[in-house]
Ligand SMILES: Nc1ncnc2c1ncn2[C@@H]1O[C@H](COP(=O)(O)OP(=O)(O)O)[C@@H](O)[C@H]1O
């Protein structure tokens with residue numbers, strides 16, 4: 001029986017991986033009248049994870065990030081925990097709509113009404129899932145995704161109606177609360193043909209928490225999707241996520257993510273440019289110190305001609321923190337006239353900070369333009385002395401240089417107010433006034 | 440104002456300054472001339488407090504304080520300013536942010552109130568106009584994409600904004616055509632005041648036609664070899680530094 005299978009996988013896994021936080025013994029699967037596809041996916045995910053365990057450094061794509069030792073706390077699946085409405089963080093932007101999840105569960109009572117043209121469907125109310133929701137990649141190759149399936153509890157599909165331009169941003173707030181919860185949300189953002197919307201996906205919470213998110217985005221023909229992620233959790237949180245962006249003909253996607261607070265993290269982005277004339281870009285900044293680690297793993301996959309993909313990442317690493325960037329551009333044979341751009345630049349503020357980068361190009365079409373650049377370096381001492389010689393104290397001078405280094409990644413963000421949100425996070429990390437941001 | 444005594448300094452374990460003595464009084468303009476490699480820039484960096492330029496003997500007294508151990512920003516707050524021979528490019532920090540941060544840092548360190556944005560912009564505009572500079576550069580990264588002349592003018596702009604007690608100009612004339620040189624010299628001359636001194640470092644006499652020095656020194660082999668009035672500069676222009684190479688050899 002399905003339940004029995006799930007059970008045995010848990011015990012086995014826990015025996016094999018002592019102190020492994022990714023699966024919690026208290027987990028109870030089933031018994032919640034989930035639709036058949038979810039029950040089946042839980043089973044498949046659990047079985048797959050039982051067979052693989054967490055990836056080891058010998059795995060393709062896992063050379064630099066070893067999640068095993070990073071999380072000493074044991075997180076609890078479906079932990080109790082609540083947030084009162086008045087304790088929610090203020091909205092990121094004024095005049096925005098809000099969807100709230102607490103510990104991975106939808107909380108309509110804490111959200112705001114959504115505008116015309118936007119429809120939210122809870123995961124549990126979906127009986128016939130689309131491929132993008134149910135079949136989201138090889139579980140054998142992605143144990144984290146397998147866990148996301150095994151522990152699928154709640155989530156939603158957000159539909160932007162065709163030909164609608166939703167002017168106000170929609171904030172999706174993932175809160176964690178209570179005693180070290182482990183949450184495995186699954187969401188799908190669907191932009192109808194020729195629609196446009198700005199999504200602000202924010203992860204926040206005061207204590208230790210494990211988030212293992214699967215987010216799918218579908219942009220139908222000529223859709224314009226803006227997807228800005230803010231990982232605002234604190235130093236005891238772990239964030240892993242897989243985000244797959246499926247773009248259809250002539251659509252335009254712009255994504256960005258910032259991370260500074262988590263103990264460990266890995267964000268995977270897969271940009272699938274399925275048709276011709278697509279533009280798809282993803283960028284990010286990370287700011288790490290102490291013993292934090294974070295990994296951005298990106299794949300831009302060009303299926304058809306005239307596509308443009310951009311990967312633009314920068315980060316600053318202090319103390320003994322570690323950063324990983326793995327970026328790949330894959331250009332299939334029909335994808336002529338592809339423009340692929342990728343860059344990653346890391347600034348090391350200490351001798352013990354570490355940055356690993358693995359840029360990759362795999363190109364089967366002959367008429368393409370692809371470029372990538374990766375650097376890791378220390379602060380420019382000439383610049384530092386120049387600033388100090390003008391009276392700027394060394395700490396402030398460093399902050400100014402770091403801020404200017406990082407904020408360059410924000411230039412392509414089309415909304416000023418969103419750019420300011422990221423600039424504020426950089427400034428907060430540097431403990432510097434926001435005003436220091438250079439245009 | 441500035442009193443340097445028997446200064447010995449090393450760069451990369453090499454002694455470059457070997458017993459330099461210099462005394463600049465308030466309001467005076469001193470020029471230091473010397474062949475390439477004689478240690479002029481090294482002197483300017485040692486005075487400004489750059490890392491890696493170590494004082495091994497002697498002392499630097501500025502505004503009544505021994506500044507040998509001070510951080511560069513502390514020296515700036517005391518009123519020391521160095522116009523760089525090679526101004527540094529700082530991408531991403533706009534010139535106006537740089538100027539404002541510097542000015543307010545110095546004001547704060549001196550116990551003065553920070554300038555409000557409106558007063559700052561007014562001051563900045565006034566200085567910019569005086570120096571015949573394009574406002575467009577304020578929005579660009581510090582010195583990024585500036586021509587040689589623009590970089591030097593930017594140095595003088597900073598000088599005019601920060602109003603130091605002692606300004607050291609390291610080869611501010613190099614790379615300037617005659618018009619740009621006049622603008623820079625006018626900018627400097629406008630700042631001359633009874634309580635403000637200048638140390639003009641130059642390889643050529645040309646700049647000294649426009650900024651008249653009170654005292655001229657010849658630096659060679661890490662020491663002041665000769666001190667005189669403005670006529671010494673003219674003499675060097677005619678005879679070159681050969682005498683000092685000979686002496687040194
Ligand atoms: N960072 C450095 N590392 C090694 N040698 C240096 C460094 N800076 C200056 N020097 C040496 O010190 C001497 C004086 O240089 P500098 O002060 O730049 O001379 P000037 O400005 O008079 O042309 C030169 O021989 C130069 O090679």
Ligand SMILES: [Mg+2]
Pocket residue numbers: 479480481524610
């Ligand atoms: Mg020099």
